[in-house]
Amino acid sequence: MADDKLMTMREAIAQYVNDGDTIYLAGLSHLVPFAAAHEIIRQRKRDLVFCRPTPDILLEQMLSVGILRKVEFCWAGNPGIGNLRVFRRVVEKGLPFPVEIEEYTMFGFTARLLAGAMNLPFMPVRTNIGSDLPAKNPKIKTIQDPYGGETLSVVPALRPDVSILHVQRADRGGNAQVWGITSDHRDAAFAAKRVIISAEEIVDEAVIRADPNRTIVPDFLVSAVVHEPFGAHPSYAQGFYDRDNDWYQEWDRLSADQAAVDAYVAEWIDGVPDRAAYVAKLDEVTKAKLQIEPAWSGQISYGVYK
């Protein structure tokens, strides 16, 4: 019987996220861990190094309360809509709070995480050559292939202090299963010193064991498990609810004015105690709009072996 690591988000963040930590919030548009990010904001953890290939709106919210000292990223935009307006104010004007940036390409960033997950110091990647980026980020270096002599670009391993993953389902020990876009979830967990899992559903270990190919994180990597339905909104959980595209567009309008962002943070993050209260506060029209019809996968048989 695995350990029971189930706790509230408040407990998980208080216990496993420290001031000064390098934090990795996993998920490329899918399963973005908004519930965890909001709790980090509520607890005003400080001096954090924020790592996400595609920062998303949660970066905007963290930048607005000044809890980050550095942002490591590769694409800081609002997908399909445009720029991240708070991020722009921060980088262009140092407002509302200045922050250091460390920038890579998508391949470079995800290769850094894989290097961390594989316990290697760096990873060669066939990119960056010809770009101005290496001149602006001295951590992107070159190495000579010791076998063939070719010059290759290399990126340094990323080893977060804590990675936070929102998943569709997990058991109380932390065995975590994801379907749909899996993006950086596996590598984020393996690269980190500590792992927090939040899940749409907590299931029996037997459910996990009936479908082991779907497990991307085994329990012995995991420090904490949080049951957090709707924990990715306004992002989505495949098979559970849709992406709130209207809200991403609304954010583009709202975030033109920093005072409106601050008011949002006060009302929807600081103003609620937890994700359950946030969900209760969401209007019914929005919740109804994000409901989806099921599309079941076919079944496979693993077989019974005696």
Next chain:
Amino acid sequence: MTDYTRAEMMVVAAARELRDRDVVFVGVGIPTLATILAKRTHAPNLWLLTESGIVGAMPTRLPLSIADPCLVTGTQAIVSTVELFSLYLQRGWIDVGFLGGAQVDRFGNINSTVIGPYEKPAVRFPGSGGACEIASLSKRTMIIMPQGKRRFVEKLDFLTTPGYLTGGDARQRAGLLGGGPSVVVTDLGLFRFDPVTKEMYLATVHRGVTVDQVRENTGWDLRVAEDLQVTPDPSEEELRVVRELDPTAHFLSREA
């Protein structure tokens, strides 16, 4: 003939550059729209891949983001992001990398990072994302963007994504494995690249656009094909599909 906007012409002209059975790695926004248009018209067997790890998507609606759930349901495979970039792109399986950008220069290099100095930019854009490696490693790159003097520039504020670098054989000498840009499509015309100098030239103008107009919206002394043609008009079918995919002109109104 049905009336159409120049933005619609841009999307249609770009879609026609995709061939049936191309493996296409698309960027967010207009490249996705053009690729779905191609798939629903002349190229039903092309493979649509996005950097979220989706291989062979058959989207039922126009995805706002490259990780929209509509790309997932019914797709043929989903892999992690680093697997897509290493096993699919770096390995050499991608025929077409299809990108947008903020600025392009005469050699098809793209800026999607900053206007002004990197450390204190006047405008900060999202950055490379996967664009740098997509353009480095795809067999050919297609670029689509609305045209203007501040977008078609003599010198990029920042070279995010390599095209032919300084032209001639500079790209090959740098060791980039992919073939480089094959076409740039804008709301004014369609540009190809000289096989030797690798400099962009105007190959077709969209109906109603003059060469002078294109020159006025280009930041360098633009070369023009001797046999300059007018871009063939969109067909009824192409327009119908574009309008069905983007009924509110979300992408097309913003970009052009």
